Amino acid sequence: MSVRVNPMFIDDLDRFGAEDVQLCYQCGDCSTVCPHADEVYKFPRKSMRLLQMGLEQKLETTLEPWLCYYCGQCSEQCPREADPGETMMSLRRWLISRYDFTGIARQFFKSRITEIIAIISIALLTGAFLLFYGLSGGNIHIYDGDGAFLPSPFIHKFDLSVGGILAVFLVLNAIRMWYFVMIKGTTFAVPWWLYITEIYQLPWHFLTQKRYSECERKREHKFYMPWIIHLGLMLGYVTMLVLVMVFIEQLQAGPEIRWQVHIFGYLATIGLITGTVYFIRSRFKKHYIQYKKSHGTDWVFVVLLFIIVLTGIAQHIFHRTGLYEWANITYVIHLMSVVPWLLRMPFSKWSHLIYRPLAMYLAAIRRDALVRQVTIINSNPVVVK
Amino acid sequence: MKNCRIGVYVCMCGTNIAKIVDVEAVVKFVSELPNVVLAKTYKYMCSNPGQEMIVQDIKDNQLNRVVVAACSPNMHERTFRNALRAAGLNQYLLEMANIREQCSWVHTDIKEATEKARALVYAAICRVELHEELESMSVDMCPNVLVIGGGIAGMTAALEIADAGNNVYLVEKNDHLGGNLARVDLTAPYLYSARDLLTEKITRTNNNKKLHIYLQSKVTNLTGYIGNFKATINSLNGKPPEKNKPAEVEIGNVVVCTGYKEFDASRIVHYGYGKLPNVITSFELEKMIRAGRIVTKEGKIPRHVAIIHCVGSRSQEFHTYCSRVCCMTALKYAHEIKSANPECYISDVYIDMHAFGKGHEDFYCRSSEAKTLFLMYEKGDRPVIHKATSKDNCEMLIEVNEKLSGEVIEIPADLVILMVGMEAREDSHEVARIVNISQDKEGWFIESHPKLEPVATTTDGIFIAGTCVAPKDIPDSVAQARAAAARILARIAKEKIEVDALYSEVNENLCSGCRLCNQLCPYSAIEFLEDKKQSHIISALCKGCGVCVAACPSSAINGRHFTDQQVLAQVDGLFVIP
Numbered sequence: 001m002s003v004r005v006n007p008m009f010i011d012d013l014d015r016f017g018a019e020d021v022q023l024c025y026q027c028g029d030c031s032t033v034c035p036h037a038d039e040v041y042k043f044p045r046k047s048m049r050l051l052q053m054g055l056e057q058k059l060e061t062t063l064e065p066w067l068c069y070y071c072g073q074c075s076e077q078c079p080r081e082a083d084p085g086e087t088m089m090s091l092r093r094w095l096i097s098r099y100d101f102t103g104i105a106r107q108f109f110k111s112r113i114t115e116i117i118a119i120i121s122i123a124l125l126t127g128a129f130l131l132f133y134g135l136s137g138g139n140i141h142i143y144d145g146d147g148a149f150l151p152s153p154f155i156h157k158f159d160l161s162v163g164g165i166l167a168v169f170l171v172l173n174a175i176r177m178w179y180f181v182m183i184k185g186t187t188f189a190v191p192w193w194l195y196i197t198e199i200y201q202l203p204w205h206f207l208t209q210k211r212y213s214e215c216e217r218k219r220e221h222k223f224y225m226p227w228i229i230h231l232g233l234m235l236g237y238v239t240m241l242v243l244v245m246v247f248i249e250q251l252q253a254g255p256e257i258r259w260q261v262h263i264f265g266y267l268a269t270i271g272l273i274t275g276t277v278y279f280i281r282s283r284f285k286k287h288y289i290q291y292k293k294s295h296g297t298d299w300v301f302v303v304l305l306f307i308i309v310l311t312g313i314a315q316h317i318f319h320r321t322g323l324y325e326w327a328n329i330t331y332v333i334h335l336m337s338v339v340p341w342l343l344r345m346p347f348s349k350w351s352h353l354i355y356r357p358l359a360m361y362l363a364a365i366r367r368d369a370l371v372r373q374v375t376i377i378n379s380n381p382v383v384v385k
Numbered sequence: 386m387k388n389c390r391i392g393v394y395v396c397m398c399g400t401n402i403a404k405i406v407d408v409e410a411v412v413k414f415v416s417e418l419p420n421v422v423l424a425k426t427y428k429y430m431c432s433n434p435g436q437e438m439i440v441q442d443i444k445d446n447q448l449n450r451v452v453v454a455a456c457s458p459n460m461h462e463r464t465f466r467n468a469l470r471a472a473g474l475n476q477y478l479l480e481m482a483n484i485r486e487q488c489s490w491v492h493t494d495i496k497e498a499t500e501k502a503r504a505l506v507y508a509a510i511c512r513v514e515l516h517e518e519l520e521s522m523s524v525d526m527c528p529n530v531l532v533i534g535g536g537i538a539g540m541t542a543a544l545e546i547a548d549a550g551n552n553v554y555l556v557e558k559n560d561h562l563g564g565n566l567a568r569v570d571l572t573a574p575y576l577y578s579a580r581d582l583l584t585e586k587i588t589r590t591n592n593n594k595k596l597h598i599y600l601q602s603k604v605t606n607l608t609g610y611i612g613n614f615k616a617t618i619n620s621l622n623g624k625p626p627e628k629n630k631p632a633e634v635e636i637g638n639v640v641v642c643t644g645y646k647e648f649d650a651s652r653i654v655h656y657g658y659g660k661l662p663n664v665i666t667s668f669e670l671e672k673m674i675r676a677g678r679i680v681t682k683e684g685k686i687p688r689h690v691a692i693i694h695c696v697g698s699r700s701q702e703f704h705t706y707c708s709r710v711c712c713m714t715a716l717k718y719a720h721e722i723k724s725a726n727p728e729c730y731i732s733d734v735y736i737d738m739h740a741f742g743k744g745h746e747d748f749y750c751r752s753s754e755a756k757t758l759f760l761m762y763e764k765g766d767r768p769v770i771h772k773a774t775s776k777d778n779c780e781m782l783i784e785v786n787e788k789l790s791g792e793v794i795e796i797p798a799d800l801v802i803l804m805v806g807m808e809a810r811e812d813s814h815e816v817a818r819i820v821n822i823s824q825d826k827e828g829w830f831i832e833s834h835p836k837l838e839p840v841a842t843t844t845d846g847i848f849i850a851g852t853c854v855a856p857k858d859i860p861d862s863v864a865q866a867r868a869a870a871a872r873i874l875a876r877i878a879k880e881k882i883e884v885d886a887l888y889s890e891v892n893e894n895l896c897s898g899c900r901l902c903n904q905l906c907p908y909s910a911i912e913f914l915e916d917k918k919q920s921h922i923i924s925a926l927c928k929g930c931g932v933c934v935a936a937c938p939s940s941a942i943n944g945r946h947f948t949d950q951q952v953l954a955q956v957d958g959l960f961v962i963p
Contacts, residue, residue, distance in 0.1 A: 001793070002784055002792075002793040002794055002795045003792055003793070003794055003795065004782075004794070004795045004797065005732065005758070005760070005794050005795065005796045005797070007689065007730035007731075007732055007756075007758045007797075008730060010756055010758075011756070022753050022754065022755075022756045022757075023750070023753045023754060024753075025738075025753065025759070026761075026789045046790070049789055049790045050790065052758060052759075053758065053760070053787070053790060053792070053794065054758075055790075055792065055794075058792075080750070080753070
């Protein structure tokens with residue numbers, strides 16, 4: 001069965017950042033240096049080839065882009081400057097847009113203006129709603145407790161509803177990803193119990209990002225800063241997410257600090273502030289190859305996160321120093337950045353929070369199934385013939 | 386021979402000879418032989434001090450024969466002959482014994498190798514005693530030149546020679562000059578216009594008073610030998626030759642630049658050439674580009690164009706060789722089509738990308754930048770072109786097993802361009818017969834040495850240049866044409882040509898006129914003298930191969946420097962060493 005080549009596809013991927021993939025002449029240097037490429041998951045060479053040939057149907061079922069953490073060694077090695085690392089990054093953006101059934105992700109990746117307009121609109125809507133709510137019942141001079149401008153039970157409900165929307169999109173997209181990879185893209189039998197035996201992959205990769213640290217193994221660096229910082233940032237915002245979704249009422253309460261909750265908040269803030277500063281600085285300085293090219297969406301992510309962290313810190317300081325009016329104002333601004341940032345998540349690169357561990361999990365299942373298949377074939381050659 | 390004074394020189398060739406052959410023992414053995422005046426060994430006999438030693442010895446000891454036991458005569462015979470000449474001795478009084486290639490390099494046993502070396506040297510001594518002084522002959526060099534073929538190579542060679550003030554007869558089969566290049570639009574990789582390249586050449590060719598152009602004409606006969614050929618030129622259009630253009634011309638040298646023809650794409654059924662209207666050859670595309678409109682047969686601007694490489698080249702069924710120009714030409718098409726219509730997508734279906742020339746790799750890289758989709762197929766696993774259905778949104782689909790991805794793919798195409806390879810012209814064997822040169826199994830003319838004599842042929846005075854030798858691009862063709870011109874001009878400047886003294890002669894007293902040798906001579910050097918009813922060898926044409934000597938039933942032919950006595954004495958010497 002032959003597949004149709006689509007020479008126009010490469011133009012489409014331009015907008016996702018794969019600007020140099022046409023230069024690739026398939027020497028395979030990239031796959032040789034890549035510490036993650038192996039017999040089963042051949043990348044970046046194979047992925048680059050599928051992209052050049054425009055084999056969309058094959059590409060959307062691949063996991064390879066998720067197995068790459070973009071250390072950039074391949075791009076450094078590439079004799080034709082085809083930038084395989086950035087191509088894999090672009091493929092991840094494209095995959096996110098494929099998993100997303102609404103088509104919003106595609107619009108965001110392809111047009112920075114659409115994304116910015118969407119963010120500003122959501123921010124303004126959020127701001128208007130919060131101001132309306134606060135002014136209609138609350139007192140601008142009170143931050144916590146009775147009569148607060150934005151009372152914590154209300155914020156809790158507000159957070160949960162935003163989180164709910166987010167979760168619905170994320171879960172639906174993750175199901176689509178599973179469908180593409182395991183149903184459309186898997187031609188061999190996958191026994192159901194592998195889903196159980198490999199389940200540990202999900203939390204393991206989610207919490208450690210172990211493979212990211214292995215990226216640098218070949219370069220023999222003791223500590224790979226991008227990995228550590230990335231891990232810190234991720235743990236920071238996941239902790240924060242849990243805090244605001246579950247413990248917001250204790251977080252906002254005053255006057256004394258509840259350390260059992262706040263300690264996590266402080267740690268998460270350290271991770272977040274270090275991470276955002278580091279990544280903004282890296283994207284400016286471009287000292288690692290993976291930061292040489294920044295897609296518009298990358299900037300939106302870090303800049304918005306930076307604003308969130310700053311307003312969060314300011315709000316906390318104002319609250320604890322008794323400047324309640326200021327605390328309330330920064331609170332509104334904080335939420336005006338948080339809501340678009342969260343709602344953008346399923347349609348942006350940030351969704352790799354879910355896709356990456358899921359990809360590791362599915363990759364392990366497929367690998368096991370494949371090995372099993374080969375073993376069966378080898379032990380029963382007659383049956384196959 | 387009583388008055389022979391032989392000097393024997395045994396070379397060590399560094400350790401090449403000396404580590405297996407005991408050279409001292411050889412010297413000791415020969416120095417005791419009669420007629421040997423002196424015997425010496427030396428580290429490198431071919432070095433300047435080595436040669437000077439020989440020259441000095443000849444002068445000091447009145448030597449009149451020299452034997453050098455060293456490497457193959459192919460390597461250094463000329464060197465030592467020059468040494469003899471420098472000492473005032475006839476160069477043919479030298480004999481070489483090959484104790485390197487035939488002895489030290491092929492043996493491991495020192496004792497036996499030394500024994501063999503002794504035999505070889507002794508045989509050489511026996512032979513050299515019978516050597517005679519031979520004088521090379523010289524013949525007049527006619528300064529006129531015949532150039533066959535009016536393409537870029539032919540015109541270049543003709544202009545080069547005519548500009549130096551010699552008459553050149555340029556014979557072209559077509560009614561215009563320019564050859565295959567006249568059918569091309571731009572040239573890869575620098576995208577110069579072929580028309581510009583040619584117009585200048587054609588104008589200069591037409592305006593040169595020394596250049597006599599015969600259009601729609603053919604050389605039908607060539608007789609004589611280097612410096613003294615006679616060519617017959619016949620008109621193909623039936624008109625009588627013009628006044629200032631004689632049908633018979635006298636010339637000294639010939640340059641053959643008959644070019645190539647393109648492979649007939651309909652021979653490959655997979656491609657449907659001739660059946661599918663939008664499958665065209667590269668030359669048909671050139672025509673479209675020159676007309677300024679790249680369209681399908683239906684007049685639509687193609688959205689998808691596929692270019693298939695190696696059509697007729699690099700395959701077991703057709704031609705195994707690479708046609709050398711198609712890869713870059715294909716990239717040129719990608720560029721031309723893309724600039725004519727930026728909306729067009731180009732798929733380049735190739736086996737390997739040969740980008741070996743100057744500027745070629747850059748050109749390949751730029752084609753990639755322009756998003757040409759390169760798809761590789763396996764040699765022998767050819768793509769197949771089908772007509773597409775209406776829902777496919779394109780004219781044709783090319784099915785191919787893509788090697789780099791391992792996928793069996795379909796490539797959409799509205800226009801397919803077949804990069805047809807180069808072939809020897811169908812009349813090349815006729816040309817080869819007329820000018821007496823050889824062809825390889827593909828029909829290309831054979832040069833006298835592929836590396837060191839790329840434009841000369843085994844027939845003296847006949848040169849080959851351009852794509853009649855093998856597929857090549859414009860710079861290579863021009864370089865060959867100029868090389869041939871330079872060789873010819875050097876000969877014309879000398880006015881006379883030296884003919885090697887090694888040729889065969891017929892003993893008139895013995896020749897019975899059986900004419901057996903006339904047919905056998907590979908160089909057509911033997912003529913039959915009707916008045917005497919005897920065969921006669923044209924010494925300028927004879928290469929001294931010895932075929933006639935061996936064939937003559939009356940032993941009437943004698944090969945100079947390879948007389949029966951000399952050869953037999955050498956053979957005797959090998960087996961009867963004292």
